[in-house]
Amino acid sequence: MANKIVSLIEDLTREYLESNDLYLWDCEFVKEGRDWFLRVYIDRSDGEYVSTDDCEKVSEFLSKEMDERDPIEQNYYLEVSSPGMDRELIKPEHFRACIGQEVEVKTYVPMKAVAVLTEEEGMLDLRPFKIKEFNATLLEYFDEGEERVTLRTIIDTKANNRKPGARVSPAALKECVIELPLKDIAKINLAVIFE
Numbered sequence: 001m002a003n004k005i006v007s008l009i010e011d012l013t014r015e016y017l018e019s020n021d022l023y024l025w026d027c028e029f030v031k032e033g034r035d036w037f038l039r040v041y042i043d044r045s046d047g048e049y050v051s052t053d054d055c056e057k058v059s060e061f062l063s064k065e066m067d068e069r070d071p072i073e074q075n076y077y078l079e080v081s082s083p084g085m086d087r088e089l090i091k092p093e094h095f096r097a098c099i100g101q102e103v104e105v106k107t108y109v110p111m112k113a114v115a116v117l118t119e120e121e122g123m124l125d126l127r128p129f130k131i132k133e134f135n136a137t138l139l140e141y142f143d144e145g146e147e148r149v150t151l152r153t154i155i156d157t158k159a160n161n162r163k164p165g166a167r168v169s170p171a172a173l174k175e176c177v178i179e180l181p182l183k184d185i186a187k188i189n190l191a192v193i194f195e
Contacts, residue, residue: 035075114126117176137153
């Protein structure tokens with residue numbers, strides 16, 4: 001049922017969002033405790049930030065359309081918002097739109113990948129480092145066959161042996177490129193960087 005509701009929201013909002021320089025980032029119909037939530041995440045196609053007015057207009061439009069069609073039997077709360085600066089990447093178009101940007105990656109289990117070193121020749125086996133969370137630059141997204149991403153990151157090769165508060169030697173930091181299947185990634189979202 002949730003997939004049908006998401007498809008309906010995509011169909012209902014497409015023209016309205018396009019005419020207002022907006023697009024649907026994501027949508028979910030979920031149960032939390034005893035309550036159901038229809039969450040609609042919108043973004044602007046003109047590069048501006050989503051305003052509260054944008055969310056209010058979409059909410060009013062969607063409320064009217066949903067009241068007329070009445071496709072959901074149970075009571076639910078409608079929430080319309082921006083996906084936020086740290087938006088989660090879920091769909092292929094999210095990954096494609098964010099190539100070259102900094103991301104935060106969390107894997108289900110420590111990485112068992114082998115990384116290619118970028119500043120020197122060779123490979124780096126990541127298994128001994130037991131890395132489950134790291135920041136990286138999203139380099140590529142592939143969706144033919146198994147979905148996967150290519151990421152550039154810096155690995156601290158001495159982190160496991162360093163005492164808390166000890167200085168990090170630049171020689172311990174290795175820039176490398178990692179390719180990971182999406183099935184191994186629990187969550188990948190844009191990193192929030194303050195300059």
